[in-house]
Amino acid sequence: MAKASLTLVVTVLFLCTSASAHHGNSAYDETARVPLKGTVTEFVWTNPHSQIYLDVKDKNGNVVNWGIETNSPGILTRAGWTRRSLKAGHEVTIILCPAKNGAPVAYIGSGDPGTKVVFTDGRELDFKDKTASR
């Protein structure tokens, strides 16, 4: 079912060499960037892994609840997010790295450029650190 929901989307391949989560991300396909459209059901603002849960309709009209791992509140705060950035009911498209095993789980975060959340009005939440010095 989860796999079916991926058949509608386009996978963009590009190299990604930077570090992702603090313990590694080998369960996810970090060469892929897959857009997934759905409705936020929950935004968990928890250290060290914040989480977004998203109801996604597959091609048969069945709703699958996806779990999307992302960065810690510290990293998200420095990228301009707050704990109120996402709320249940928000319609969003998330550009993500899906799990290699086809389960409805995925990763977005600072180590994987191009992953982000896009709202229907075009606003975006990304992971660029707004506090870095040169």
Next chain:
Amino acid sequence: MRNLLAQAVLVLAGVLLPWVIAPAAQARTTAQNNAAALPFDAHDLSGVWQLAPGGGGQGPGDNFPPLTPWGQAKYDANKPGYGPKAAPGGNDPILKCDPTGFPRILFVIWPFEIIHVSGRILMFFEGQHTIREIWMDGRQLPADPDPRWYGYSVGKWQGDTLVVETIGFNDKTWLGAQGQPHSDEMRTIERYRRVDHNTIEFNLTIDDPKTYTKVWYAEPRLIKLKPGVEIPESFCVASEEEEFAKRIREPAARQTGKE
């Protein structure tokens, strides 16, 4: 006449535009350079800092010296999620919120604050909301310290370089996310030299004859200032981590034969 006027406006704009845009761009570049060029005291490392991306990734690197048989057995038992041995799942101790330990804490993707207090320098890490203390009062390293996650550290200034020596580790932590092992005989030497307002040069030496057949000189790294950043509360809470594992980590790592 109107065409002539329009042409004149275009020509004028073409001449003036670079004068308007160039100074704005220059001002931005100058501001960045000025930040690095601000005055600083080489013996004052106060502030919030973070390791800049570089060789070695989230650890002292994969180019470690040959392992002893004891070290090899320990390395073989470690199943990291990052580096050449990366695989889904694994047994990285921090997945259960075990203390990250030293020196790994320096290499995680979060900042830390350096705080000078009388007789000590404190490092306050965002990772697991951890304080590490470095004694600066001239004391010697203890002869037989109890094993600790962060060891026992003494520091001194050699010219403009802060040199920190640490012993007294337990052997439960990894040196980096790639699963590099160490023993309780490990001795580390860190060198920090502030080279401009925004930058510290960092060198790390790992001497652990029980694990490695030679001294390991880790890839030199830069540490960059993060102006205006506060260290947020960032405990790793085992009950929250278990919930996360149930909902996301374990489904992502489950073997299905598809991968």
